[in-house]
Amino acid sequence: MILWRSMASSRGWVLLAALFAAPVAAAPPPDHDGMQARLAACATCHGKRGQGDDTKGSGVYPRLAGQPAAYLYNQLLRFKSEQRTGIPPVVIMHRLLESLPRPYLRLIAGYYRNESAPYPPVAAGNPAQLAEGRELVEHGLPGKHIAACTSCHGANLEGMAPNTPALAGQYARYLTIQFEHWAQGARHNALHARIAHTLTTSQIVAMSHYLASLRPEAAQ
Amino acid sequence: MKAAAIVAAAAFALGANLAHATGTPDSALIARGQYLTRIGDCEACHTQPGGKPFSGGLAISTPFGTIYTPNITPDPETGIGKWSFADFYRAMHEGIGKGGEYLYPAFPFPSYTLLSRDDVKAIWAYLGTLPPAHQADRGNTLRWPYRIRQTMAVWRHLYFQPGPYKPDTTRSAQWNRGAYLVQGLAHCGACHTPRNRLGAKSTEVPLAGGSVAIDGWIAPNITPNKVLGIGAWPAGGVRDFLATGRGAHRNALGPMRDVVQSSLQYLRGNDLDAMVAYLRTVPSFGPSRPPAGAPTAATVAPAPGAKPKQAPPGEALYRKHCAACHGDGGIAKHDYYPNLRNSSVALAPNPTNLVLIILRGGFQASTKTYPYPYSMPPFGFKLSDQDIADIANYIRGSWSKWPVAAVYPDQVGNLR
Numbered sequence A: 001m002i003l004w005r006s007m008a009s010s011r012g013w014v015l016l017a018a019l020f021a022a023p024v025a026a027a028p029p030p031d032h033d034g035m036q037a038r039l040a041a042c043a044t045c046h047g048k049r050g051q052g053d054d055t056k057g058s059g060v061y062p063r064l065a066g067q068p069a070a071y072l073y074n075q076l077l078r079f080k081s082e083q084r085t086g087i088p089p090v091v092i093m094h095r096l097l098e099s100l101p102r103p104y105l106r107l108i109a110g111y112y113r114n115e116s117a118p119y120p121p122v123a124a125g126n127p128a129q130l131a132e133g134r135e136l137v138e139h140g141l142p143g144k145h146i147a148a149c150t151s152c153h154g155a156n157l158e159g160m161a162p163n164t165p166a167l168a169g170q171y172a173r174y175l176t177i178q179f180e181h182w183a184q185g186a187r188h189n190a191l192h193a194r195i196a197h198t199l200t201t202s203q204i205v206a207m208s209h210y211l212a213s214l215r216p217e218a219a220q
Numbered sequence B: 001m002k003a004a005a006i007v008a009a010a011a012f013a014l015g016a017n018l019a020h021a022t023g024t025p026d027s028a029l030i031a032r033g034q035y036l037t038r039i040g041d042c043e044a045c046h047t048q049p050g051g052k053p054f055s056g057g058l059a060i061s062t063p064f065g066t067i068y069t070p071n072i073t074p075d076p077e078t079g080i081g082k083w084s085f086a087d088f089y090r091a092m093h094e095g096i097g098k099g100g101e102y103l104y105p106a107f108p109f110p111s112y113t114l115l116s117r118d119d120v121k122a123i124w125a126y127l128g129t130l131p132p133a134h135q136a137d138r139g140n141t142l143r144w145p146y147r148i149r150q151t152m153a154v155w156r157h158l159y160f161q162p163g164p165y166k167p168d169t170t171r172s173a174q175w176n177r178g179a180y181l182v183q184g185l186a187h188c189g190a191c192h193t194p195r196n197r198l199g200a201k202s203t204e205v206p207l208a209g210g211s212v213a214i215d216g217w218i219a220p221n222i223t224p225n226k227v228l229g230i231g232a233w234p235a236g237g238v239r240d241f242l243a244t245g246r247g248a249h250r251n252a253l254g255p256m257r258d259v260v261q262s263s264l265q266y267l268r269g270n271d272l273d274a275m276v277a278y279l280r281t282v283p284s285f286g287p288s289r290p291p292a293g294a295p296t297a298a299t300v301a302p303a304p305g306a307k308p309k310q311a312p313p314g315e316a317l318y319r320k321h322c323a324a325c326h327g328d329g330g331i332a333k334h335d336y337y338p339n340l341r342n343s344s345v346a347l348a349p350n351p352t353n354l355v356l357i358i359l360r361g362g363f364q365a366s367t368k369t370y371p372y373p374y375s376m377p378p379f380g381f382k383l384s385d386q387d388i389a390d391i392a393n394y395i396r397g398s399w400s401k402w403p404v405a406a407v408y409p410d411q412v413g414n415l416r
Helices: A002-009 A013-026 A032-038 A040-046 A069-080 A088-097 A102-114 A127-139 A172-184 A190-198 A201-213 B002-017 B027-039 B085-094 B117-127 B151-159 B173-185 B237-244 B255-262 B269-279 B313-321 B352-360 B385-397 B409-415
Strands: B059-062 B065-068
Touching: A032 A040, A032 A102, A040 A088, A069 A088, A069 A102, A127 A201, A172 A190, A172 A201, B027 B117, B027 B173, B085 B117, B173 B269, B237 B255, B237 B269, B313 B385, B352 B385, B352 B409, B385 B409
Parallel strands: none
Antiparallel strands: B059 B065
16 A cells, blocks of 8 residues: 555656657667767766666666666656756756756667666675565565565566666665665655665665676576 | 647637737737747746746846846736736836836846847737746845845946947948847847946957856857957858857857757857857957966976976876867867867866866757757766866867966866
8 A cells, every 4th residue: 555655646657657658669769879979978977888887896876778768767857857956966967967858868768778788797795684685675574564676676676667667786885875865855756765764774785785686587 | 730730829829818918919920029039048047947938936146146037928917917018118128127126137138128129029929928827936135235126227327228229331231130139139248248346248348258157157258369269160160059059169068058959049040140240240359469477288287396208197187088089189089079179168268168068068959950969978076176177288288379377176176
């Protein structure tokens, strides 16, 4: 129930699903090299193929490649309109996107949706931490009405079109930071804000590390 | 068919919304009004981020405090739905509001005063077709004494020259049209002409470069000076730049990118030609020969105590971060990236825009011609103040004989 209410209240969720089927498919075919050259500003953090930045093990900048197009588009719009705001990297996103019209944002979302950059090798983790993370990801915390990640993000955390991102293989540090953003109101999503406020930091870190250690089936 | 449908829709909207129409507005007048409204770029200032078009609320920070733009949709309570054409004309022509109050020149009435009554009428007809948006105006937060509107009486006495535009009969019709657009409707001087301490535009050095930062950016010199202005731009370069924001030595970023995108890209060919013809004739502003003595980017570039033949510190950084697009010698590898050699951005006396571009990066304008623009990465969070100053000095000092002032790390820090 809680889960459903939160989803229904998230902005434009259902509408976006309806909108997206057509516009992305109808966008002009992205000329691959042309888009890569166009998006130099994105590549500086997210990599030329949207693989994200793990060069120094920072993992602050998310992997975009293969994410559902509507999810990417929705986030681009939120950066553009300052619904995601207040934190320095997010300010950079706003500055970069503020002038871009929606058709271009759709094209950018479609471009990264179709990218299939390789994943970095899985880092050796702490087995106890990964086990704790796995338990939370697969079962949630039923006593506290926290649903399993798998109930929305896909059985293999591969994401669900149109608007639910893949978590498998996303950078641990990035995932942990997102919960901080939800807790602080820099990112708006009632369900995830509640998770951020309910779980302990070590539980969130454990979940993040477990999710980062997964690879979507196709990439295995 | 499509055009007919739009006209029908416009007529319907008029019937529903046009509280202020005088006489029967016709579709040609409204279409002309839409064009003029775009060239005046009214929507850009009269719309806040995420707000309904023309419903106002954008904060304009001035040295005198913050001014919030008003709602100019035909909403009767919060917009200009109860205004008459005479009220509107007085605001545009004299800078006086419906209640007789003096308007602040953040509203560029000192430029709009040059508009012909017919053009104001067309703009009025178009604004009347907008969907009314119920959005109350926000009060300005100006400092004393500027918050007292009567202070504007003094200002007006000193600086306001009422129009309309008087053609210079010694010049061509094209030149006069260009002057009308540049000085009047497009109000280029609002940003590109230096202002005095009371915010009045200079009459001596029009378009010699702005003195008020907008979101940090400084509007450059657009006089025909060959180094600092647009005098050395190739034939057609200025025209292309206005229409697309792209040029061989400069890409519009920051506020100018937005102006191209929301306004100038819609200029008709003959109006573009007219503006360029006029801009070519305004008095050139800039030193005609190099100033002597001051430290320059070229002389400052080597670190203290460095061996004379050592490469300047910015060179390695430039090769690593910049050369892939802008080329080793400052000649770009593709025509969609600007050359840095002899770029008026790079060589500007005030390095603010060059530093901001390196710090913030950004996308070029998205226009009809280039809907999916290229981009420059932001380097602000990857490079130190010293690195960015070194790169800027390398760009400024390496390829031109023209000595330009050095960039220091604390300047970079202040612009972050």
